[in-house]
Amino acid sequence: MEDTLKKLNIFVLEDDPTISKFLHVFLNDYFNKVIVKTDNRFNYSDFGNIDIFLLDIEIPFDNGYEVCKRIKTIYPEKPVIFLTAHSQIDDKIKGLELGDDFIPKPFEPLELIARLKNLLQARYSNLVYINDLVVNKQAHIILNSETRTEIPLSKTEKKLFFYLYENINIRLSREQIINHMWEGNDQSNQATSLNVYINSLRNKVDIEGKLIQTIYGYGYKLSVPKE
Known part of the structure; x- marks a missing residue:
């Protein structure tokens, strides 16, 4: 505390x-x-x-x-x-x-x-501080740490962020993420959709590009330095 x-x-x-x-x-x-x-x-x-x-x-x-x-x-x-x-x-x-x-x-x-x-x-x-963000684990909302205002995310962006968050510092393949995001749906054309949502999420919560890392040829991970 x-x-x-x-x-x-x-x-x-x-x-x-x-x-x-x-x-x-x-x-x-x-x-x-x-x-x-x-x-x-x-x-x-x-x-x-x-x-x-x-x-x-x-x-x-x-x-x-x-x-x-x-x-x-x-x-x-x-x-x-x-x-x-x-x-x-x-x-x-x-x-x-x-x-x-x-x-x-x-x-x-x-x-x-x-x-x-x-x-x-x-x-x-239930709050976790990550870079310039305050993550409310229970309510599944993300705040700006300076203003304490909620960062508006779409339902899909929120689902993507919290899947990455639940696997902090773990490399997730594109296939794993796509399966989680669109389970039960046709996933054949979702690679492009994933790119779009990753870029949108970065623009909202990771402008400096330090949080959501691309694992080239594999997938992504939410990278948070261990204290």
Whole structure:
């Protein structure tokens, strides 16, 4: 989870200058990008590349509950943790109903990290980072790692990519791929179709030509360096 955390981005809303500065420095050791705001000068439409939110409830220009509602309206799948000096049961219940977790102030920093990790593990454990891509193994979608936007693939392109993905670093013959892609159909004229779909897939997910390798005279493989 540590390696995955360093590829994720967190948004923090905290108006207390001391706490906000501490969180910015502390969380930078764990996350790829930490964005800290102490006021309402931000746009909800800019949160596409944010993976998790940490919101103070008591903020003078609004309240964390309302900010959470707006976030969840646009990005319902993204987790939110509330920070608050209030620890009454009503506050906790409301925080858990609207968001995903609740931690009272003062908080233990390592407990905060543990809670963030738990939420991220639950939400993003099916994600694999490959070059500039984020591959969701369960949902069978591919995202741009920078913008977190889905890369649109046709049904056939998606089937081809995930067949290559399921056989990472394994040489697959053209016959193997064609049989998988068009099993039960006339495969005599599918060699040209395979070329077309390989080129289309490369244009969408492998512009630099490092991911989908051609094994000349044989077939293709999805090449990912072993860590």
